[in-house]
Amino acid sequence: MKNNQSPLISIVMLNYNGLKYLKRTIPPILKLNYPNFEFIVVDNGSTDGSLEFVESLSGIKLIKSPKAREKNFACNYAIEKARGLYILLLDNDCLITNTDLLDELLHMAKTLDNFGSIGLAYFNEGYDKTMEYGAFLSYFFGKNKKNINIEKVKDINGIPIGYAQGTGLFISKLTWQIVGGYDSHLKFGGDDNDLGIKLWLYGYKNYLYSNTLQIHIGTPERRDNKKFSLKFEEIFRAHLYTTVKNFGFINMILILIGQTLYMFFESVKLSIRRMYIRYFFAFFCGFFSFLKDLPYAIEKRREIQSKRIVKEDIFLKINPPSIK
Numbered sequence: 001m002k003n004n005q006s007p008l009i010s011i012v013m014l015n016y017n018g019l020k021y022l023k024r025t026i027p028p029i030l031k032l033n034y035p036n037f038e039f040i041v042v043d044n045g046s047t048d049g050s051l052e053f054v055e056s057l058s059g060i061k062l063i064k065s066p067k068a069r070e071k072n073f074a075c076n077y078a079i080e081k082a083r084g085l086y087i088l089l090l091d092n093d094c095l096i097t098n099t100d101l102l103d104e105l106l107h108m109a110k111t112l113d114n115f116g117s118i119g120l121a122y123f124n125e126g127y128d129k130t131m132e133y134g135a136f137l138s139y140f141f142g143k144n145k146k147n148i149n150i151e152k153v154k155d156i157n158g159i160p161i162g163y164a165q166g167t168g169l170f171i172s173k174l175t176w177q178i179v180g181g182y183d184s185h186l187k188f189g190g191d192d193n194d195l196g197i198k199l200w201l202y203g204y205k206n207y208l209y210s211n212t213l214q215i216h217i218g219t220p221e222r223r224d225n226k227k228f229s230l231k232f233e234e235i236f237r238a239h240l241y242t243t244v245k246n247f248g249f250i251n252m253i254l255i256l257i258g259q260t261l262y263m264f265f266e267s268v269k270l271s272i273r274r275m276y277i278r279y280f281f282a283f284f285c286g287f288f289s290f291l292k293d294l295p296y297a298i299e300k301r302r303e304i305q306s307k308r309i310v311k312e313d314i315f316l317k318i319n320p321p322s323i324k
Contacts, residue, residue, distance in 0.1 A: 163196020
C-alpha cells in the first residue's frame with residue numbers, strides 16, 4: 001500500500017546464511033502498519049537456502065551483493081539502491097515486536113534535535129534484562145553498561161547515545177550519504193561505531209529508541225572459538241583503524257596505546273581461559289593488518305578531520321544512563 005503523504009522508508013536487512021532467522025523475522029516486517037515502505041534483503045553470499053526462501057515471498061526486493069561476506073560493502077551497496085528518504089537497517093536476527101515502529105521512528109526523527117541516527121533497543125530472546133540500549137565510547141572504546149530490566153529501558157527512550165548498534169539503526173539516506181555510510185575498506189567491524197562517531201563529528205546526534213524493545217534471536221558467536229577468534233581479530237583491527245580516522249590527535253594516541261594493551265591482555269586471557277591459542281595469534285594478526293591499513297587510514301583521517309564541525313571528541317562525554 002502506498003501513501004504519498006508518508007515519506008518512503010526503506011527497510012534494509014543484511015543476510016548471510018540466516019534462513020533459520022529469516023523464517024521468523026521477515027513476517028513481522030511484512031505486517032508493519034506504515035503505509036509507504038519498501039523491504040530490501042541484501043544477501044552476502046548465502047548457501048543455506050536463504051535466497052530461495054526470500055524469492056518465494058512477495059513484497060521483498062532481493063539484492064545480491066557483488067562481494068560475498070563483506071558486511072560493510074553489502075550494506076552500502078543496498079542502501080545506495082534503496083529509494084526511501086529514510087533507512088531502517090536491520091540484522092537478519094532482529095525480531096520486530098511493534099507494528100507501529102516505523103511511525104514512531106519517523107516521529108522521533110522529526111522532533112529530535114540534530115537527528116543523526118536512532119538505535120533500536122533490544123534484548124536477547126529468553127532474558128528479562130538487557131545491556132543492548134545503545135553503545136557508549138571511552139578510551140578503551142566501550143563504556144560498561146548495567147544489565148537492566150527490560151521495562152526500565154523503556155523509561156530512557158530518546159536519550160543520546162554514543163552510537164546506534166547495527167542490529168537496528170534508523171537514519172535518513174541523505175545523512176548516510178553525507179557522512180559516507182559504512183567504511184567499505186573493512187569487511188567487518190568499523191561499521192556502526194565509525195558511523196556514529198562521524199555523525200557526532202559532523203554535527204549530528206545519535207539517540208535511543210526504547211519505547212518498545214525488539215528481540216535478538218541470534219546465537220552469540222562467543223560460543224564458537226573459531227568464529228569468535230576471527231571476529232576478535234577483525235574488531236581489533238577495525239578499532240585501531242577507526243581511531244586513527246576519527247579521533248582528535250591526543251585522544252588518538254592515548255586510545256591506540258590503551259586499546260593495544262587492553263586487547264593484548266584480553267587475547268592472553270581468552271587463550272588461557274578457553275584453551276584456544278588462536279586468540280593470542282588473532283591479536284598479532286589484527287595488529288599487523290592495521291599496520292597495512294595505516295596509510296589508507298591516515299588518508300581518510302585527513303578527509304574526515306577537514307570536514308568535522310565539532311572540534312571536540314564530544315562522543316566520549318556521552319555516558320550510559322544511571323538506572324537503579
